Amino acid sequence: MCSFELFKSKFMFSSAAIQSTDQPISPARQEFIRRLATLPIKPAARDHYLRWAEAWTKARGHQSAERTQAYFDALGRAAHLADWQFRQAVDATRILACDVLTLSWALSFDWHGLSDQAKSLATDHRTIAREAIPVRAVLPTLPPASPDQARDAEDELREIIDALRRAIRLKNMAMATEETYIHWNSRFTRFCQQKLGQSPRIAGPPAITAYLDFLALERNVAPATQKQALNAMAFLTKNVFGIEEFTLEHITPARGQRRPPVVMTREEVRSVFARLEDPWKLIAQVIYGSGLRLMEAMRLRVKDLDFGQGTIAIHDGKGGRHRVVTLPRALEQRLQQHLGRLREKHLQDLAVGAGDVHLPQSLQRKWPNASREWCWQYVFPSATLCSHPRTGRIARHHLHDDSMARQIRDAVRKTGIPKRITSHTLRHSFATHLLESGTDIRTVQSLLGHADVSTTMIYLHVMKRPGAGAPSPLDNL
DSSP: OOOHHHHHHTOOSOHHHHHHOOSOOOHHHHHHHHHHHHSSOOHHHHHHHHHHHHHHHHTTGGGOHHHHHHHHHHHHTOTTOOHHHHHHHHHHHHIIIIIISOOTGGGGSOHHHHHHTTOOOOTTOTTTHHHHSOOOOOOOOOOOSOTTSOOOHHHHHHHHHHHHHHHHHHTTOOHHHHHHHHHHHHHHHHHIIIIISSOHHHHOHHHHHHHHHHHHHTSOOOHHHHHHHHHHHHHHHHHTSOOOOOOOOSOOOOSOOOOOOOOOOHHHHHHHHTTOOTTHHHHHHHHHHHTOOHHHHHTOBGGGEETTTTEEEEOSOGGGOOEEEEOOGGGHHHHHHHHHHHHHHHHHHHHTTOOOBOOOHHHHHHOTTGGGSGGGSBSSEEEEEEEOTTTOOEEEEEOOHHHHHHHHHHHHHHHTOOSOOOHHHHHHHHHHHHHHTTOOHHHHHHHHTOSSHHHHGGGGGTSSBTTBSOOOGGGGO
8 A cells, every 4th residue: 555644745736846856756646646647637637636635635634534524524615616626626535545545444435426515506507597597577668660670580589588587487487397488489489480480479379380290290209298398388479479369270299198107116216225325315215205306305404304293394396385295204313413414514614604505585685694594504515615696695505406316327327227217216116105005195196296186196007006017827827
């Protein structure tokens, strides 16, 4: 094993400096530099890797996983540290600890999980997009001097999208719905401009029929996709173009039927959990144990967990609905321990002037000090701070849902389960396993937050029951 003390005692900041010095170079430093040269790392970034490695050694991170975690906790409090810099620091430390120093505890440390905890939310992420992409009220103006003058296609598209966002937000619709409607109506507008040579406002409802036929015949979309596009264009026509009533005729229906959801067995669920590390494992268990959607789990705040009642409060779920679900008793102790560690970290953040969490601007105006209170902190916070895209305020956000998706994907690949499994598959499995255990379908509907029981009934087609999962006659030959 390479000597750690030799590496630390004469560490050089850059490979250029090492080549120009007459001082002896330790074997550990030589191996680290050689290792960097063999990896797909840009030459300009190697000096930064060397600096991160030196900072970790000065913090005595080599002594244990706990010291390493404490080092990165402190690093995450740096207000102006970008998420890619945090991940670079983790990567440099991993190379030094695992490939050069070969520390025994480092080989089992979850480096990739730590790196994923630092991904910041983009401006268009649905958690902050409503505040990051502002929409202004329309003030009455004089009519244009030449109303018949042709407008630029891009200007028209921006005008339609702005008006669509305004109409959606006045109706207080979900951010996910806004993203979907913006997507489909952008494509519909370009279809009208490029294929029909007209503005969608002028083309009217017949253009909707033409686009739905295009999706079915040329794009071969699924029926659900075609219906989603229809709902988006109907909303645009009614609420932006002002055509309240119209009829669509001779629509070519998309081929296919709705597929049943993918469901895991209990053994497969346990197998996936066994290949996840905290906090990802805890998130997956909360999703499966309470039937949450991924973003519902990510947005949980400390105040939403009620250990006395054994419940979890879900606020602003799909459709803007609120509901209360069961907090699994099997997770109570682990969640309390998890919150205990987070509270200690939060107190350390407050001691150095950090400790703020992102809140909706309306709440921030109403309760200016709430962002530093423990009850408003995220249950699954990001490892780093980030700035608000509009206000520039530095605070902590929740873990990125893309990082969770990547962790699930890697865990499933390690299990070898031949199914397309995502975080939402855990929610499907929750509903199916409850029905298999005899839970009333209305109760399952309430726990899932479905507006209509017909949505919940899809799980009756995949559960193990007479007629589905019954013995094959071939087994009796």
